[in-house]
Amino acid sequence: MNLAARSVGSYRVLGRWGVPSGGWYALGVVLRTVHLAYRYPEVELFRNFNLELSPGDVRVILGPSGSGKTTLIHLLAGLLALQEGEVWWGATNLRGLGEEALARLRLGYLGLVFQHHYLMPELTALENVLVPGYLAGRVDPAWGLELLRRVGLADRARLRPQALSGGERQRVAVVRALYLRPKLLLADEPTGSLDRRNAERVLALMLELSHDLGAAVLLATHDEHLVQGLPELRLG
Numbered sequence: 001m002n003l004a005a006r007s008v009g010s011y012r013v014l015g016r017w018g019v020p021s022g023g024w025y026a027l028g029v030v031l032r033t034v035h036l037a038y039r040y041p042e043v044e045l046f047r048n049f050n051l052e053l054s055p056g057d058v059r060v061i062l063g064p065s066g067s068g069k070t071t072l073i074h075l076l077a078g079l080l081a082l083q084e085g086e087v088w089w090g091a092t093n094l095r096g097l098g099e100e101a102l103a104r105l106r107l108g109y110l111g112l113v114f115q116h117h118y119l120m121p122e123l124t125a126l127e128n129v130l131v132p133g134y135l136a137g138r139v140d141p142a143w144g145l146e147l148l149r150r151v152g153l154a155d156r157a158r159l160r161p162q163a164l165s166g167g168e169r170q171r172v173a174v175v176r177a178l179y180l181r182p183k184l185l186l187a188d189e190p191t192g193s194l195d196r197r198n199a200e201r202v203l204a205l206m207l208e209l210s211h212d213l214g215a216a217v218l219l220a221t222h223d224e225h226l227v228q229g230l231p232e233l234r235l236g
């Protein structure tokens with residue numbers, strides 16, 4: 001698979017044009033970090049971390065185990081309290097948002113994929129895909145089925161996770177994350193528990209579907225080989 005040949009949108013660096021933060025400029029930005037820093041008592045993970053994603057952009061966060069990838073994804077998702085710096089989703093600064101406002105915003109704005117699929121075992125593949133729809137009051141089985149078809153799983157829609165392969169489960173998780181057409185997809189080692197062939201397939205489908213739905217993608221992984229050719233930032 002030649003990922004380098006895939007359309008990955010534009011790659012821009014914060015401050016390249018010296019444009020000030022906020023205002024009209026923020027409308028075209030899906031995710032922005034400004035001087036982000038994080039440390040645990042024993043270790044500083046990153047400092048002055050600046051990142052900007054526009055609609056359709058794809059960026060990889062590369063780093064070895066323990067370099068802070070998961071911590072960074074959690075900060076960007078608003079799942080971990082900020083220490084220093086800012087995280088913006090479009091024109092909204094996450095700092096100062098209450099839990100309830102953040103949860104409401106997250107539902108429509110953000111898709112999340114983790115190494116583990118976190119599918120609900122008692123629900124079918126299609127029902128799992130529809131879970132965000134129930135939470136947001138936007139249940140559309142035809143759309144869920146269409147997305148499953150896009151990742152080659154239309155004939156698996158009525159099966160429960162235990163009847164699916166690892167790669168199939170992860171494709172369902174990707175579809176669930178994209179069901180509400182989020183502006184931003186954050187993926188933390190989404191292929192970490194798959195073999196090479198399945199990892200490549202899941203990654204390719206995730207990028208293709210995100211691209212078609214207009215979502216910017218930030219993907220954290222330690223696997224340099226898998227993401228060769230995609231624009232990257234390094235931690236650690």
Ligand SMILES: Nc1ncnc2c1ncn2[C@@H]1O[C@H](COP(=O)(O)OP(=O)(O)OP(=O)(O)O)[C@@H](O)[C@H]1O
Nearest residue numbers: 040043045063064065066067068069070071072222
């Ligand atoms: N709650 C915590 N308290 C103290 N240290 C922590 C905590 N969570 C993570 N760490 C440390 O911070 C560092 C970064 O952890 P993190 O999980 O973000 O890295 P990672 O790059 O995602 O690693 P991996 O690829 O192994 O999942 C590690 O050294 C970890 O031990």
